[in-house]
Amino acid sequence: MQKPNLNDLQAFVTVARERSFTRAAAQLGMSRSALSHCMRTLEERLGLRLLTRTTRSVSTTEAGARLLATVAPRLQEIDLEIGSLAALRDQPAGTVRITAHDHAITTALWPRLMPLMQQYPDVQIELSVDYAMTDIAAQRFDAGVRTGNRVDKDMIAVPIAPELRMAVAASPQYLEGRRLPKQPQDLVQHRCINLRLPTHGGLYAWDFEKKGQALNVRVPGQATFNNTYLMLQAALDGMGFAYVPWDIMAPHIAAGRLVPVLEDWWPTFPGYHLYYANRRQLAPALALVVEALRYRKPA
CATH class of the missing domain: 1.10.10.10 (Winged helix-like DNA-binding domain superfamily/Winged helix DNA-binding domain)
Structure with missing residues (x-):
């Protein structure tokens, strides 16, 4: 043969x-x-x-x-x-493929990877937006990004961002003449903007927590997206309540474009972690990326 x-x-x-x-x-x-x-x-x-x-x-x-x-x-x-073998060269080189969702890329990855690419022109970065629980080995990614509580135990996980707080808000236009929700369950009486999960095609149930009590609510709504920033924009356009990370909602709340609700129920999750397979030796380009993204708490 x-x-x-x-x-x-x-x-x-x-x-x-x-x-x-x-x-x-x-x-x-x-x-x-x-x-x-x-x-x-x-x-x-x-x-x-x-x-x-x-x-x-x-x-x-x-x-x-x-x-x-x-x-x-x-x-x-x-x-x-x-x-x-790129380690034998004067400058690190090669392609690093990372899967992450849009908020992580925008807030944690791109701001720190862009300067790295300017410093090392032979290093190529490929960022793939994905909300799924991606098997990085099967899909041939070098690394992935998830919140710390969702990283598989057999992976090396490096923190790259502080804790992630979620928030709920709607526009004054939507809230005009409507009663504000007092409990998370009250959201089922409102229009909400849903997130479609790629795994099994289900809708994400909104997580809440208060004084150790955790619950999740499956909310109704006309609009469904698979993109954080489109959900935020839909809320700004008056389509209902959005559930997105606090850091991207905060400027709109400060400007009066969005009205926050249920603040004492907003949950906090472990921050984003970069995860990759346990290997004896990292490729030089990936090692550079890991160090560039590693989160260090402010002194």
């Missing part, structure tokens, strides 16, 4: 993860027909069918799933070791 080469295996891993020849071809920088031919050649060399193709999607066969589970981690190790 003729052995497959690494390029063929990398192409297979990309197709299997993307479940699409079109998306995989775009990632790999090759035509869809060339990629399809590459996969047929790989299957012929192995004497096994690896992919099941339909007009709408691509999935792995049993043999394909086994090959994916075996090969993908090893290809990632090879990429890491090749990237670590």
